[in-house]
Amino acid sequence: xxxxxxTVLVTGAAGSxxxxxxxxxxxxxxxxxxxxxRKVETDADIPSYKVEIHKRGFEDVFRKHRxxxxxxxxxxxxxxxxxxxxxxANVLGSKKLFELCRKYGVGQVLVHSTYFVYGAxxxxxxLLDEDTPLKASEVTQDLVDSVxxxxxxxxxxxxxxxxxxxxxxxxxxxxxGVRNTMSLLLSRSLVPVLVGFSPLMQFLHVDDMADALVLxxxxxxxxxxxxxxxxxVTYQVAVEQAGCRKLPVPSIPPLLPKLISGALNWNSxxxxxxxxxxxxxxxxxxxxxGETFGWKPKRNLNDIFSYYRKHKxxxx
Amino acid sequence: xxxALTRLASRxxxxxxxxxxxxxxxxxxMPKPVGSFGYDAWGYNENAAKLGLGVVKLLYDKYFRVxxxxxxxxxxxxxxxxxxxxxxxxxxxxxxxxGAMAMNPDGPRAPRAMVERFFxxxxxxxxxxxxxxxxxxxxxxxxxxxxxxxxxxxxxxGVRGSGKLYRHRYQLQRFGNGFMHMAMQTGATIVPVxxxxxxxxxxxxxxxSPLAKLLGLPYVPLGPLLPLPARVYLNFGEAMCFDKTASxxxxxxARVELVKDKIRELIDRGLAERTSVF
Numbered sequence: 251x252x253x254x255x256x257t258v259l260v261t262g263a264a265g266s267x268x269x270x271x272x273x274x275x276x277x278x279x280x281x282x283x284x285x286x287x288r289k290v291e292t293d294a295d296i297p298s299y300k301v302e303i304h305k306r307g308f309e310d311v312f313r314k315h316r317x318x319x320x321x322x323x324x325x326x327x328x329x330x331x332x333x334x335x336x337x338x339a340n341v342l343g344s345k346k347l348f349e350l351c352r353k354y355g356v357g358q359v360l361v362h363s364t365y366f367v368y369g370a371x372x373x374x375x376x377l378l379d380e381d382t383p384l385k386a387s388e389v390t391q392d393l394v395d396s397v398x399x400x401x402x403x404x405x406x407x408x409x410x411x412x413x414x415x416x417x418x419x420x421x422x423x424x425x426x427g428v429r430n431t432m433s434l435l436l437s438r439s440l441v442p443v444l445v446g447f448s449p450l451m452q453f454l455h456v457d458d459m460a461d462a463l464v465l466x467x468x469x470x471x472x473x474x475x476x477x478x479x480x481x482x483v484t485y486q487v488a489v490e491q492a493g494c495r496k497l498p499v500p501s502i503p504p505l506l507p508k509l510i511s512g513a514l515n516w517n518s519x520x521x522x523x524x525x526x527x528x529x530x531x532x533x534x535x536x537x538x539x540g541e542t543f544g545w546k547p548k549r550n551l552n553d554i555f556s557y558y559r560k561h562k563x564x565x566x
Numbered sequence: 567x568x569x570a571l572t573r574l575a576s577r578x579x580x581x582x583x584x585x586x587x588x589x590x591x592x593x594x595x596m597p598k599p600v601g602s603f604g605y606d607a608w609g610y611n612e613n614a615a616k617l618g619l620g621v622v623k624l625l626y627d628k629y630f631r632v633x634x635x636x637x638x639x640x641x642x643x644x645x646x647x648x649x650x651x652x653x654x655x656x657x658x659x660x661x662x663x664x665g666a667m668a669m670n671p672d673g674p675r676a677p678r679a680m681v682e683r684f685f686x687x688x689x690x691x692x693x694x695x696x697x698x699x700x701x702x703x704x705x706x707x708x709x710x711x712x713x714x715x716x717x718x719x720x721x722x723x724g725v726r727g728s729g730k731l732y733r734h735r736y737q738l739q740r741f742g743n744g745f746m747h748m749a750m751q752t753g754a755t756i757v758p759v760x761x762x763x764x765x766x767x768x769x770x771x772x773x774x775s776p777l778a779k780l781l782g783l784p785y786v787p788l789g790p791l792l793p794l795p796a797r798v799y800l801n802f803g804e805a806m807c808f809d810k811t812a813s814x815x816x817x818x819x820a821r822v823e824l825v826k827d828k829i830r831e832l833i834d835r836g837l838a839e840r841t842s843v844f
Contacts, residue, residue: 305630313666351776372683372687372702373683373702373704375702375704375707375709375710376607376609376701376703376707376711377607377706377708379706396578444689445689446688446689446690446692446693447689447692447693448693450605450607450608480601480607481601481602481603481605482601482603482605482606482607482609483601483603483605484609484611484693486604487603501689501800502689530686531609533607549709550602550823551601551602551603552602559710
């Protein structure tokens with residue numbers, strides 16, 4: 251490891267976003283990669299660990315390397331584990347992470363959150379600001395961990411200003427290799443849509459998100475930022491553009507689509523607890539991030555959807 | 567004749583009948599930025615707006631035979647609130663004002679309206695309303711839209727106005743102060759509008775309030791089931807501007823009263839010019 255360069259710890263290193271971030275940092279920083287899923291294959295000079303951040307072993311990473319900054323990208327998705335395990339990893343794990351950062355004098359922490367924390371409610375105005383209340387836990391228990399992770403990060407934001415915490419709340423991130431709900435959904439050929447509902451959505455290419463993360467890290471302006479383009483499209487149009495066929499799902503009574511999703515085990519791509527996000531729009535205002543960091547996405551909606559279209563043509 | 571029917575039968579031809587070149591031209595001239603798929607942040611969609619305006623124009627010209635004066639008072643661009651009296655149980659007054667704004671030869675504007683919060687929960691209707699420019703009545707929506715230079719139709723009377731009985735026709739109800747705060751905060755222009763005729767489209771003899779309560783609606787009128795074809799007269803007044811100097815709510819209310827007086831005047835003008843109700 252080069253002593254002159256800063257050392258950056260990246261969590262969730264097995265994910266497609268973290269991989270892209272690591273590639274962008276490599277060579278300019280010493281990168282340490284950790285993931286709870288597996289020991290990630292990395293370039294020779296990047297140490298990689300399989301470690302669960304809420305377990306004791308995580309501290310060894312801090313003992314072994316003098317960490318200057320943490321990019322906390324790794325979060326367990328609801329379809330990956332049950333609620334308790336997820337809570338432990340995402341909330342308690344993050345608390346542990348913040349405490350270790352204080353103990354070992356880490357100077358900067360970036361937290362990768364999600365726009366889901368705002369909650370999909372019929373009463374949402376459009377262009378939600380960063381100071382809008384987080385109402386996701388009102389919608390579903392399955393997003394409590396996402397909201398609490400945010401709350402925790404916000405507590406440390408004022409309690410430990412030396413950590414220079416930046417929280418990023420991106421809209422739907424899509425692109426090659428992305429394994430979140432929306433990406434898994436649009437990768438399918440037959441996709442559920444709620445009859446009579448087609449909420450407006452925002453999409454961001456994973457490469458643009460990686461650029462945004464690196465930019466926020468390098469400029470170091472602590473705070474909370476939405477990350478989203480000012481371009482919009484409805485869900486059903488997105489489904490068509492991604493080359494999917496629509497599977498209409500009855501939307502009334504409101505409980506019915508949840509029951510259908512549960513019964514057919516659509517947990518990874520159309521989970522019961524996210525049904526509301528396919529019903530009501532959650533449009534976020536990304537202008538603060540854009541203005542603060544001089545950032546604009548380089549890829550448009552068509553670039554994003556064309557990947558899913560081509561992917562389907564190739565596999566057909 | 568048969569030929570004409572076959573032509574009409576095709577969807578494309580029907581679409582062309584509704585979305586005339588005139589409508590295409592007006593929509594193209596609107597100072598309304600949209601994204602790569604024709605949507606804005608509130609779900610307004612250009613294609614939906616074209617179709618919506620086509621249908622509204624038919625109602626405007628053929629059913630309600632609207633006469634409008636003073637559309638040149640609507641600024642061709644920049645934030646503006648069109649403040650009108652509300653009547654007729656259904657928001658047809660809003661629809662007619664929207665038609666006049668969008669077809670304005672001097673400078674067509676994409677009309678936006680704030681609607682009740684339960685609309686997004688109704689399948690199809692919610693998406694349809696959103697597509698043609700409606701948004702839920704949240705102050706944050708209103709402020710952000712004005713900041714982006716939108717033109718918004720406002721009924722400060724709310725359901726007090728639209729739900730009132732026929733015997734109270736053309737009596738202005740209490741105005742909320744919200745619109746004045748928005749206008750002052752964003753520097754938006756206010757254009758007062760007097761609507762005459764919508765009271766007669768759906769005269770309500772009584773409000774069936776127990777039924778309304780049961781259905782979760784603000785009111786259920788005892789009256790015709792469908793709007794009657796009353797002639798509608800719209801009078802757009804001169805633009806009014808208010809600075810940020812109001813220091814207390816009383817002053818704001820006084821300013822609201824100024825707008826209300828203006829609307830009363832415009833209603834009287836419409837009533838005077840009306841020669842027949844239907």
